[in-house]
Amino acid sequence: MTAVIKTHLPVFVVAAPLFVSFLLSPMARRFGWVQSLVVGVQGLGLLLAVYLAGMILKSSGVPIIYSMGGWPAPWGIELWTGSLGAFFLLVVAGVTLPISLYAVNNLSDEVGDATRSTRFFVLYLLLAGVLAGMALTNDLFNIFVLVEVATISCCGLVSARRGPNAAKAAFNYLILATLGSGLILGGIGLVYMITGNLNMGFAGIALNGVWQDYPHVVWMAMSFFLVGFGVKAALFPLHVWLPDAHSTAPTPASAILSGLAVKGYIICLVKILFGVFEVHLLDVFRLDQILVLLGMLAILAGSILALAQGELKRRLAFSTVAQVGYIVLGFGLMNIKGVAGTLFYLASHAVIKSTLFLAAGALISATGKTHVKDFAGVGRKMPITMGVFSIASLGLVGIPLFSGFVGKWYLLLGSLEVGNLTAAGVIGIGSVLCAIYLFPIIRTAYFEPAPEDDWQDPGVPQRLALVMLGIAVIGLGVLPGPLLQLAQKAAADLLIIP
C-alpha cells in the first residue's frame, strides 16, 4: 500500500489541491468546512513537498519520473520530480500554507460573503495546484495548459475584490496575459514543428540535432518564450499590468500573485530554456547576456518606480518588478553559483514578498489607510504585524543572517565569477534602493507618534501566518542548508554539470 502511495506521490501533490478546489463550491453554506479543507490540503501539501524534497536530497538528485496513465514518454505525459521540481514545489507549499491560513475568517471585508469567499478559495486552490504542476511538469503542452489555468485563476483572484478598480485591473491583466499565452503557444508550436516532440527531454535531444538547419525558427521560438513568459512574469518593460493587478487584489491574492505566481512562470521559462534549448544553444544565441541585461534594467527601473509610489501596496508591487530582475539576472549568469543563488533568491523572495503583502494588508485593514506616510506609530500598536514587516524588509534589503542575504551573496559570487562587475554593482545599487523605499515605512511606524485610534494586530490565524513567515525569513537566513543544497543540485541539473 505504502509503495503504491509513494509511486503516485508526485501526481497526488498536483491533483489534491485541484480536486479539493472542485469540491468547494457546493460547500459554500458551510464556510467553516471550506476553510479547514483548504488549510488542511495545504498542510498536507507541505508535508508531502518536504518528504519529496528530502527524498531527492537523499538520493542526491536522482529524479522521480511519473508517467501519467502508465503511458511512457514520449507518447504519455511525464511528471518529472527532479531537484528543480522538488525545490519549487517546496517553495509553493511552504508559502501557500501561511497565505491560506491568513485568509481564514479574514475575507469578508475584501471579498464579500461566504459564496464569494468560497469562489475565492476555489481559484486560490486552483492556482496552488497549478503552481505545483508547473514545478513538476516535463511536457511543453502541459506547460501551456498550466499557464492558461494559472492566468485565468490569477485574473479571477484579482477581480475578487469588490469595486470597479479590480475589474479594470483584472481586464488589463487578462488582455496582456492572453497575449503572452498566445506567444507561448506560438513558441511551443515552433519547437514542435522542428522537433516533433512535446516532451521536453525528447524535444531537447531532437533540437540538438536539427537546430543548425533552422536557426531562425529557434531564434523566433526563444523570443516568443521570452516575451510570452516575460509578460506573465512582469519582466520590465512588460510589467505594466502588474502594479494595478497586485495592488488592487485582496490581500491573500496579492501575496500569492506577487510571491508565487510570477515565479511559476519564471520556472516554466527556465525549464524550457535550460531543458529544451539547453545551455549550449543559449550560449550560441547570446541569451545569457540578454537575460543579464534585462535583469539589470528591471532591478534599476523597478526600484526607482517603487520609490515613486506613495501607496504601500503599489510600492510593494513595483518592488516585485525589481526582484524579478534579480531572478532573471541570476539565470543569465549561467554558472552554478549564480543559478543556485538565483533559485535561493526566488525562494527567499517568495517568502518575503508574501510576508510583506500580508503584513501590509493587515496594516491597511486595521488602519484604513493606504499611503506609506500614514502608518505613524503602527509599530507600537501592532507589534507583531510591524515586527514581521520589518524582518521581511531587512531580508529584502539583504542584511546578513536574513534570507535575502544568502541569495544575494551567491548572486554576487556568480556575477563576479564571470567577471561581470556591472551586474554586481547593479545588485548592490538595488539593495540600497530597496532600503530607501522600505526603511521610511519602518521609521514612520516606530519613530513617529501614534494617533489615538485603536489599531490592533489581526486575529489569531493571521498572526500565526505572519509569525510563520517571519520565522521562515530568519530561518532561511541562518540555516539555509538543505534548501541551498537543493538549489545547488537544481542549478547543476539545469546547467548539465554532473
Place this chain on the structure above:
Amino acid sequence: MLELGMALFSGVTGALVVASLPKATERLRRAVVLLFSVTGMVFSWRVAIKIFNGGNIGIIAQLGGLTWSLDPDPLGAMFGLIASTLWVFAAIYSFGYMERKTRPQTYYAFFLISLSATLGVAFSGNLLALYFFYELLTLATYPLVIHERSADAVKAGRKYIIYSLSGAAAILIAIVLTYIWSGKIDFASGPILVNTMRPGLNLLLALFVGGFGVKAALMPLHRWLPAAMVAPTPISALLHAVAVVYSGVYGILRVVYSVFGRELMGTLSLARKLPWVAAFTILVGVIIATQQDVLKRRLAYHTISQLSYILLGAFTLQPWGLGGAILHMISYSTLKVTLFFCAGIIAERADETAVSRMQGVGWSLPKTMIAFGVASLGMVGMLPLNTFWSKYYLMRGGVQSGQWSLALVLIGSGIINAICFLPTVVASFQGEKAKSSGETGGNTMLMLGPTLCLAGIALLIGLYPGIVWPGVEAVVNRFF
C-alpha cells in the same frame, strides 16, 4: 571566550533590559545603562590585555552557509578598548544631558545596542563578520541620529542611511571579489591577498576604501557627517567623533594591513595616491571647519580632518606611521569627545551654539571652557598633550615613507587648527563677568565630570605616553 562573549553581549543584553522596563524610574534606568556599559568596558579591557600579551581568543560559527569568525587581533582589541572606555564616559554624560530630553528609553536601548555592534566590528575575525557588524552599527545608530524627530533630523538620518548602505554595498562586492580571487576571508593567517598578483587590484582597493571611506568621512564621501550633528550631543561625541567613524577608519586599516598587506599595497598605483587623498581631506576639512559658525558643525568638519590623520598614518605603510595612527586613534578620541562634551554643556547651560556669540561664556562656565581650551591645545598638537606624540610619529612615518611634504601637511593643519579653536577660547574669557556660575546642580556635574576626566586622561597620556605604548607596540608588531 567568556570575556569576548561578555564584552560583545553586554550591550545587547543591557538594551533588552532597558527595553523591557518601560516604566522604570530614571534612576533605575541609569543604573542598568551604567552597569552594562561598565561590563562591556571591563571585559573589552580583559580581552585587550590578553591579546596584547600574545593570547588568542577566537569563535568560529557556521551560519547561513557561510563562516563567521570573531577573533580580535591587537588592532581590533585596541579599537574595542577605546570605544568601550569612551562609552562609559558618554553614558555618564548622557545621564546629565538626557535629563530634560524626551524618549530616554529608546535612546538608552539603541545606545547600548550600538556598543555591541561597535565591539563586534572591533572583534570580527573575518570580512563577513566585519560586514555584518558594520551594517548592524548603521541600523543601530540610525534611531539615535533621528532622536530629535525634527524634519532636519529625519533628513539627516536619511542621508546617513543612504551613504552608509551604499558604502556597505561597495564593501560587499569587494568582499565577494576578495573571496573569489583568494578563496579566503579571514584575517588571522596574514594578509588575505598576499600572493595574488592580478589586474583589478586597484579597483578592489578603490571599492574597499570607498566603502569604508563613507563612515571614515573621507572626502568627498563626508557629507552625512555634518548633517548628522542634529543628534543629541553625547551621540555626536561618541558615535560621530569616535565609534561609528572609527569603524570606517578601522575597516580601512584592516583592508590595508590584513586584506592587501603592506607589501602588496606598496606595488599598487592607487595606494600611492591614497596618502594624498587623506592629506587633501585633512587640509580641506579643517579649513571648512574654520568657516563654520555653529560649534557642532565646526567640530564635525574638524572630525573629518582628524580622521584622515589616522588614515594618512596607515597609508604611509611605515611602522612609525601605523604607530602614529594608532596613537592618534587613542589621543584624538579623548580630546574630541572632550570638545563635544563641552559643546553640549555650552549649548545646554549657556544656551549658545554659535561660535561667534561665545564671548564671555568662559566666565559662567569656567571649568568647561578650561577643558575646551586644553582639548583645543591638544588639537594643535602642543606638547603636554597626547596628540603631540601621535603627530610626531605620524610625521616620522611620512618622512620614513620618503614623502616630506606629508609632514608639512600635518604642520600646516596644526596651524589651521589653532586658528580654528584658540580664538574661541580666548574670546570666551573676554567681556563682562557673569554674575552667577552656570556649572551648578547635580546634572551639570554628571556632564562636567566625564569632560574633565577625559581632559585629564589626555594630559596624563601626554605626560606619560609610555602607558599606552605597549598596546601601540602590539599593533605595530602584528603587521611589521
